[in-house]
Amino acid sequence: MYLTTEEEKTLQGEYGETLRKAIEILVALGDIYGADSLIPVRSAQIAGVSYKTIGDAGLEWISDLKGRVRIPAILNPAGMDMIRWQEMGIDREFAKKQQEIIDAYERLGISTKCTCTPYYLEGFDAGYGDHLAWSESSAVCYANSVIGARTNREGGPSALAAALVGKTANYGYHLDEMREPVMSVTVDFELSGSDYGALGYVAGKVIGNRVPIFYLKGHPSGDELKSLGAALAASGAVALYHVEDVTPEAVMSKFERPGEGFTVEREQIMEVYKTGTACAGERQAADIITVGCPHCSPAELENIAGLLAGRHVRKEMWVCTSREVAERYPDLVRNIEGSGAKVVCDTCMVVSPATNNYRCMMVNSGKALAYVPGMCGVASRYGSMGQCIKEALDDDN
Amino acid sequence: MTIIKCRKISRGVAEGHVLLTHEAISFLGNVDPKTGVIVEPKHELFGQCIKGRVLVFPHGKGSTVGSYVLYQLIKNNAAPAAMINAESEPIVAVGAIISGIPLVDRMERDPFDLLKNGDIVRVDGTAGEVEISEGQN
Numbered sequence: 001m002y003l004t005t006e007e008e009k010t011l012q013g014e015y016g017e018t019l020r021k022a023i024e025i026l027v028a029l030g031d032i033y034g035a036d037s038l039i040p041v042r043s044a045q046i047a048g049v050s051y052k053t054i055g056d057a058g059l060e061w062i063s064d065l066k067g068r069v070r071i072p073a074i075l076n077p078a079g080m081d082m083i084r085w086q087e088m089g090i091d092r093e094f095a096k097k098q099q100e101i102i103d104a105y106e107r108l109g110i111s112t113k114c115t116c117t118p119y120y121l122e123g124f125d126a127g128y129g130d131h132l133a134w135s136e137s138s139a140v141c142y143a144n145s146v147i148g149a150r151t152n153r154e155g156g157p158s159a160l161a162a163a164l165v166g167k168t169a170n171y172g173y174h175l176d177e178m179r180e181p182v183m184s185v186t187v188d189f190e191l192s193g194s195d196y197g198a199l200g201y202v203a204g205k206v207i208g209n210r211v212p213i214f215y216l217k218g219h220p221s222g223d224e225l226k227s228l229g230a231a232l233a234a235s236g237a238v239a240l241y242h243v244e245d246v247t248p249e250a251v252m253s254k255f256e257r258p259g260e261g262f263t264v265e266r267e268q269i270m271e272v273y274k275t276g277t278a279c280a281g282e283r284q285a286a287d288i289i290t291v292g293c294p295h296c297s298p299a300e301l302e303n304i305a306g307l308l309a310g311r312h313v314r315k316e317m318w319v320c321t322s323r324e325v326a327e328r329y330p331d332l333v334r335n336i337e338g339s340g341a342k343v344v345c346d347t348c349m350v351v352s353p354a355t356n357n358y359r360c361m362m363v364n365s366g367k368a369l370a371y372v373p374g375m376c377g378v379a380s381r382y383g384s385m386g387q388c389i390k391e392a393l394d395d396d397n
Numbered sequence: 398m399t400i401i402k403c404r405k406i407s408r409g410v411a412e413g414h415v416l417l418t419h420e421a422i423s424f425l426g427n428v429d430p431k432t433g434v435i436v437e438p439k440h441e442l443f444g445q446c447i448k449g450r451v452l453v454f455p456h457g458k459g460s461t462v463g464s465y466v467l468y469q470l471i472k473n474n475a476a477p478a479a480m481i482n483a484e485s486e487p488i489v490a491v492g493a494i495i496s497g498i499p500l501v502d503r504m505e506r507d508p509f510d511l512l513k514n515g516d517i518v519r520v521d522g523t524a525g526e527v528e529i530s531e532g533q534n
Contacts, residue, residue, distance in 0.1 A: 021494055021495060021497075024407070024408065024494045025490075025491055025494050025495070028406050028407065028485075028490045028491070028494055029487055029490065029491070031404065031406070032406070032485060032486065032487065032490060047461075048461075048462075048465070053462060054462055054465055055462070055465070056469065057430060057462070057465035057466050057468055057469035058462065058465040060465075060468060060469065060472055061465055061468045061495055155461045155464065155487055155488070155491060156461065156464075157464055157465075157491045157495055158487065158491060
């Protein structure tokens, strides 16, 4: 791999041990994947934040680093709402460790707003063709597919290395030829809302880590594309997808229809609603309802506030979003919380240990459906936003 | 003495006795970060300790948190002295770099043919060389 004089000096340790290791990570990954050089990135989003995920091992590493990031950098969701963790049932020891992780990142100059939707936040509104070093799988999928920016699915340390150096290795989804679709997914009926998460849940398992192009009826919204991509990335390992006539690269490039492909039938989508990974016993009621995976957009918060207006939930309900979006719309937050639902920030149902306290979770996210049973040991049911809210309003009968 | 060229992944030089497995390793879950003992009952190296050894394995697998487990092993003085992969992937590569453990891959001669448990080898992750002590081959 070609390195500039400055990069070579950094690799020799002239700018200290933290930067030396950071660039060594980038160079090693570049060598493994055949990159020709390092390229500047506009922002970084760093995974490896929840104490539940990285434990003491991760905390030790981050705490030992010294230096400042060179580009805007932000964190993935943490294991708890950093302010209202006690209400979530988080124990004191976990909270202490989680705070230590956040503090360690903050010392490096990283924004401690913890979210899987950095693209809603000021300073992280990536544009078409921007090179990024993002980690969280749904954010990567959204940036590549819906925005047309370019990022690989970075691990925590490699995203942090990119933030410190301001660059990443030029391979994978940074290159034109890796962004072309290699298989088609056809859906011959109209989809709406949570159908897109269900589609991603079904299709991701078949697609794996390849780049698909979808041929859909209708024109999905940004929020619907967000749900689709998050589920594709969770049930498969999709980092980039295209939708014919919808996503920017498909509109501009007019890709040829790939030879390989498959069709998703209506019954396959309905099956996700019927069973999901059903709570033991077909009609078991959920004891917690969570929405906001990925974190809610302003439009989603507005929709939820409307559906909950004047109502009172009878079950635990979390509406997960980023703190910045919640703070931007205090009226919506007040309306939602007026119903008894909680607007939970900085975290989500997947990465917080608080969900382990429940038996059966209802979700409107294909990503949450893919992860919650395994990572939290909590059975899950799938429903639309309307069905989730209905479940929260009902009692157990 | 035999010197074999390879690709450098993580810098540094270290020597030790070979511990070799044909199975991939998931550092998260397969290895006890306090002791360096392989705790996965189904693994070929179950019960063996990787501390201070030159660990030879095809590649890593599993959770990316495995990178941090290598760091914890170093902190606990239970890490391998060096590592040799057939083909390194990001979890082990990143873990080795943040922990300062020399790591090479793509040896010009197949390490699984050439090396056996107990051989003394010196891994140079800066130059991209593996040196096998005399009398062993």
